[in-house]
Amino acid sequence: MAAAEKYAKVDRDVLAAMKRPGRAYLAGLAFAVLLAVMFHLLWAYQVRSGLGVVGKMHPVMWALYITNFVFWVGIAHSGTLISAVLFLFRARYRTSFNRAAEAMTVFALMVAGMFPLIHLGRSWVFYYLLPYPNQRQLWVNFRSPLVWDVFAVGTYFTVSLVFFYVGMIPDFAAAKQHVLGVRKKIYTVLSLGWQGTQKEWRHYNMLYLFLAAFATPLVASVHSVVSWDFAMSIVPGWHTTIFAPYFVAGAIFSGTAMVITLVVPMRKYLSLHEYITDDHFESIAKILLFTSLIVSYAYIVEFGLAWYGENIFERETFRYRLLGDYRYFTWTMLFCNSVVPLTLFARRLRRNTAYLFAISILVNVGMWLERFVIIVTSLSHDYDPYAWGIYKPTFVCLGVDIGSFGLFFALYLLFVKNLPVLSISEIKEHL
Amino acid sequence: MADRMVFEDREQFLEGLRELVRDGVPRERIRVITPFGVPEVEEILPGTRSRVRFFALIGAAGGTVTGLAFTILTALSWPLVIGGKPIVSLPPFIIIAFALTILFGALATFAGFLLLSRLPSLQGIRSEEEHGNAFVILVEDGERR
Amino acid sequence: MKAFLEKKGVLAALIAAAGALLAIVSLEHGPGKGGSLLLSLLFFIAVVEGCIAAAAAGTVVNARWVASVREELLSVSPLLLLSSFLLLLLIPFLDIYPWAGTPGIWLRKDFFIGRNLVFLLLAYDTARRFAAAPAGGEGTKVRAAWYLLVFVVSQSLTAFDLVMSLEYPWVSALFGGYFFIEALYGGFAVSALLYLLLHGRPAAGNAPGTRSDLSDLSILMFGFSIMWAGLFFAQYLTIWYGNIPEEVGFIARRVAASPLRELSVAVLFLLFFIPFPALLATRAKSNPYVVSAAALSILTGILIERYVFLAPVVRFSPGALMIDFACLLLLFVAVMYRRSRGAAREA
């Protein structure tokens, strides 16, 4: 096939995604939006009545909201991993995932960013958390992990957004040539008048390299900071040195799972089999397996040391996790995160997208549970036995959490229809 | 008046480019437009390495300094003892500094890119010409020797 | 000498001799013998396992640079055998472990030595299988992966058992991970040095790629210096912030007084503040002098850090330390040298 023809095909195939949507799509979108609306209504209700409407209690002051915060931030990570780290490692198969992954990162962070606000007792004064010169010249407490969060997540979001956009500039330029009307105008503007001259490409490549270089340490740092929200405390089950790497691995683990969850249907629905091949999925599956092993290692070490040490508080906390009121969650978590992924040692399964999809769902569940278990079990059984208590969620926090998924998927579906879902220029380059 | 050559195939395009250079057309006169980055072009028409990297460096350095200065100074401006920790406790402040390093670094790099490659360019946005997937070579006022 | 080295069986003889010597040194009575052995053992287990792990890791992600140093890296595997023997020499020395008086299920001499021994031998075995396999091919990757698994466990065990339990009941969950990352870090450093010794300072017109092999290694060292710093920070920050006396004691005892305080700071520099800036620039990454300097500083860093870990609890005798360390170092160099000669002959 002639070169020109090949390139043209790429354009066609990728941009085909932007054609007028089908019923299934619209239905999905509608449902997602519905959930998103519920999300906001319940939040409003909570603000109005006070935090009492969620199941939180003394001593379990953090529960579902923080769980979801960690979960979504975690989801974001693999996006950066795939787009930045794999770029530095010159891993070719990245090309077929990075756009989807970056989009996922941005949207996940949008959702994640809301939860700290939602969980505040007084959301309406959230700006106290921002470093601004208030009339008392009192600044925020930079010694508090929560402030680190503000900075880490804020930075992460900004950089990911830039990265996401920069990656799309040449594609906008390409896309604008295949659409008409308002869209054309929008893409043209978004492409910043990109011509594709040698000079532009030179600077562009350098920029992309550096953005990747900057984004890479974020993969580690951001979730380390998130993990320190817990590790900095002295709560048994939270205060552990291994938390940072453990959370990072967990984040990539869950994120990779989410990528699979998103890309498998996307590939099917947009018929991108030529560009996203089983080989690509196999490589992603390997990442999943690898991170799963790290997470399992962390589990073993955590439980092992709790048993090894003579710290009765730690010991009780971990005993409680395994055998206490939340034991079913713990066991499910262990099953989903440590047992199920082991099947990926089989090459055949690694290449079976249906199976991968199934696994990815399980892993998402498992990782969500992991955060829940870590947060809730540790809090409900800490130092003073008198203060022990059992947390039960209410419809409000459950609703908000489910709603957040709606929000995420709504954003993602909109992305699929309106932006190039694959990096056109890169694909052409690698043809 | 620039004279333009249009290629459909990557290899032919590179050939044409090499030819031009061999013919001794001054490099600064040659402009190429490609649908995606073609590393070989850099070898054929070696230009100076992109200066974007300096922006990155300065941005990052600036971020670190800002981070440390900001945290330390605000802490000192109203010294409150919390949890028995020293007023200026570096370990936490390093984290802030790190975050700002990345942030400023990335933003500066992006800014540098826009600055150096003259983007966004209005005339680029306005221009109707579309090259599709063609590889174009433009030679400014192209009389050959 | 060279010729002698290449004779068959000589290596085995050498190792046996060294083993005997070390045995004599550390078993004869006198303070700090065991300590010295423990220290040199910790260092060399880390480096040796690290070298093989580096090769294995490279193989798994099929990195280009591996090809040029693979054989030499893998040649050190016999030393694992020696180490597992040396581990046995520690048995009389175990009494200085605080738990020795009141053995539990996990912390009891027989099990303690037992599990560490088993994993050292396992590491040796998997390493040999890996070395035996041809350079390319899926099979090799699988073997490499297996080695890596064993490597992780074995290093974690050395961390938790040999070092951490010296400070029982002090606990740091990250310790194991910290150790095997460090070992890998050291492994890359050794690879870089090897690379320079074998294909050292190539002329400009040399085959393309060789340079980038070196810079690949540098990038790895660079990356790991950040990673190491990250882990170190994660560990320090958590302990510092929590400020729980039992935990803090471990650090406090090490920064309380000279010379340990200075040494602790030195470790920071040797493992991060020197390699990181040194390898920051793109050009430096392929500059033999910078790279070798960085690599050396990393290895010294690891050694000193091991010392800092042990020092507050263990006594050393300089003489014994000297001998132990020298023996192992010589052997280490010997095996690699011999292998490289062999490689040269085949070529």
Next chain:
Amino acid sequence: MKRRDFLWLLGVISGSTVMSACGSPNRSAKFTSYLLPPEEGVVPGEASFRPSTCTECPAGCGVLARLREGRPVKLEGIPGHPVNDGGLCVRGQSSLVRLYHPERLRGPMARDGGKLRPIPWKEAFSRVEGSLKASREKGRKNLFLSGRTTGSLSRIADAACERLGIERLPEYEVYSHTAVKEANALLFGERDVPHYRIEETDFLLTVGADLIETFVTPVAYTRKISSARAGGGFLWYHVEPHMSLTGGNADRRFTVAPGRERLLLSFLLREVMARKTPGGRLPGEILSAFPPATAESVSRGAGIPPESVKEIADRFVAAKRPLLIAGGVSTEQPEGLEVAVAAALIQYAAGAVPERVDFARSENYRNVGTLRDMEELSARMGRGEAGVVFLFRTNPVFSLPPRLAFRENLKKTELSVGMGEFLDETVREADLVLPLSHSLESWGDVEPRRGVVSLLQPVLPPLYDTLSDGDALLRLLGNSDGKGSASGYRDLLAAAWEKRLGEAGKARLLEKGFVEETLPKRPVSLGVRRAADALRSANRTEEIGKPVLFLAPSIRTFDGRGRDLPLLSEIPDPLTTITYGPWISVSEKTAARAGVRDRDGVTVASADWKAVLPVKVQPGLPEGVFVVCRDALPAPPVRTDRRTGGAVDRIEGVGITKTGKKVEVPILSGSFSQQGRGLIPDPVHLDEGRRHQRWTLYPAHEHKEYRWAMAVDLDRCNGCAGCVAACHVENNVPVAGKADHLKGREMSWLRIEPFYEKGEVEFLPMLCQQCDNAPCESVCPVFAAYHNPEGLNVQVYNRCVGTRYCSNNCPYKVRRFNWWQHRWPEPMERMRNPDVQVREVGMMEKCTFCIQRIRAAKDKAKDEGRKVRDGEFTTACAQSCPTGALTFGNMLDKESGVYRLAHSGRAYRVFESLGTEPSVHYLRGRKP
């Protein structure tokens, strides 16, 4: 509105979803209303104190009302008061809630057409007058029933009744101590409860008497015990058939089989006779009533190990000044009289009378009648003999057993006049409702103990259209026969005081709030004949139907009269940490056998009674014994003792059967065991773990001139929760309500943690530890929590955004979060302390050692150009503590009490291994 509805409403309000989360209660600020005329010196922002007397229970503790802008915001015990000497119990602290209770009666009401509707006082009195006349003509008897009244009020009541030809019935109290009075009448001719001088004894043996909860004058006895303990060489054994707070606090506690106390006592009597006073003070004919017994036989009958029986006897005999007090559940049972008699005889024989058993200062229970009196009353009403029946500050409909049909019979009277503060079960039934003022709105006096006159004075004008007790009676008189005394009760009192105490005495009474007369000791003689007769008729008890249910008194609401006060329901019961709702305590063995756990609903049934209650497994409770707090049980199935006529609070042959349903009852404690975590190390001196070197990576931060700290003496603390109530009132701590308690969302800044160790209970008051390296501070992103230069871990409420990380990171879990916008239903918001900010929804709050008091004290000191003196002021909790377990002060002052205690050999701090360096030091030695 019914009480139940009110609590429900509280829950709803606190959980209200309609108010704006951003709305601030401070916006509902009121102008300072000058309730008192200016010459009374109301200076805005300045507190003044006025003495009065607590009327929550008959004990009559002296209280100082703290006034701000002319309204009382806090009650504190009067130091040096002969009854409570500065201490105040949980009920007394809550008295303010009664004053400001939104459900108080606001004016007289009359029933027509079954509904009560407001009427003017005049009409009310004329109705009474009319009915009085009418019933006189019908030949019906007009009756006046009241709770225990003393002092002038009692005299006025007598006078009024006499003048109006009303029969004044014996007063009705649930805890009438009938058996004790009866026994004393039989033996010594003194039909009253003597005053026990515990402070003068070296060995105290109590049998059933719940000194700490409700026995006659709990705060006084609590104080005496702890002062005796402080003196050293004091030992206290307690014998009881169930498990009570008192028992939990005795040096040793023995459980005796229900109704078998007399076996032990008769053995003890013989021992005392034989070994202590040979030749003895008791004539043989009395002694013969007590069959000889051996330790073994006693232990067989009474279920006490023989060695324990011996030990008790030996101790008692060996003691120089032994004292025995029998009462409570042990005397409110068919064998009660024997127990009381035996006890009295032992006291007599051991020479405790009259030195330590003081009849001269008896507790003024003379006029208090029995349950039988109520039976008769009910019967008379039933027979239609009753004309006008005045029900004056008494709630028989609630506390009388249904079999008396009091409620029904009340309808058969000419006119029933309910006089009280609330529309309680009884007043609700009355035809005419005459609202009475709260004691803090009234003039008056009480004489809780012979020779102790304690002042009642209004600290604010009546909030509503109510009359003080005295004035109500006077108006009754005044209206009934033309003249009456136009001038009010106040003048009458003035005259009476002058007559009795003289000018000086009166002045002292008005200034100090009390006067104590010096009375000569009253020697009593043993009426041998009466005693012997009584003993001969002593009933050789038949078998007791097991298992047994005891209707035990509760420290929180006395006989239930405190149930209307939300604060009292909010504060957990010391032994079970249950806040709202009734429950039945079941012994561990029984629970295991019946397969019931906490919160399981069970049907409790005896022959003629049944109820559904949630289970609370009670460690230390002997098998085959159930306990239900009487205050929580409307119309309890109490029987009448056929001899004394007293109430029998023991129900026999009770069985429990699982309903299979869980009952939602808030049990605040997450674990009644310490889980081996050494919160209360035992014995602390052997706990060397805490002495290990304390490594830290932080530089020390020094404190300027003050460093506030507290010492908590666990050997003194008895878990009475007085401090908790004090803290609630002082710091505007909101009442969370049952709904939130079920979620574990209590708001109290200070809690008492009971921990059980093989049936032994110990209490740990847990409040903010004001750590030097506070984990909560460093995690706060906005500096809402920080360490102030005086060592306080302060909380800037308005700065708090509610991340709640501080609470997560607090190992002591003493921080409280405002899940809702808590509201104080009008007029309760008037009792809020203006010195303490009211926290909004979403804010974290906690104890800061009453920082407002610290400020006040420092300002005062500053004005006088000096440093704050040790003991010059103290926190609300420490001030209120009847046992003096809490000591507050400045650690930098080497002379201060807290410094001394913190450096004593008994001192330790909770979770010391965490390096938080708390400023609260706990003291604990070995139990003797």
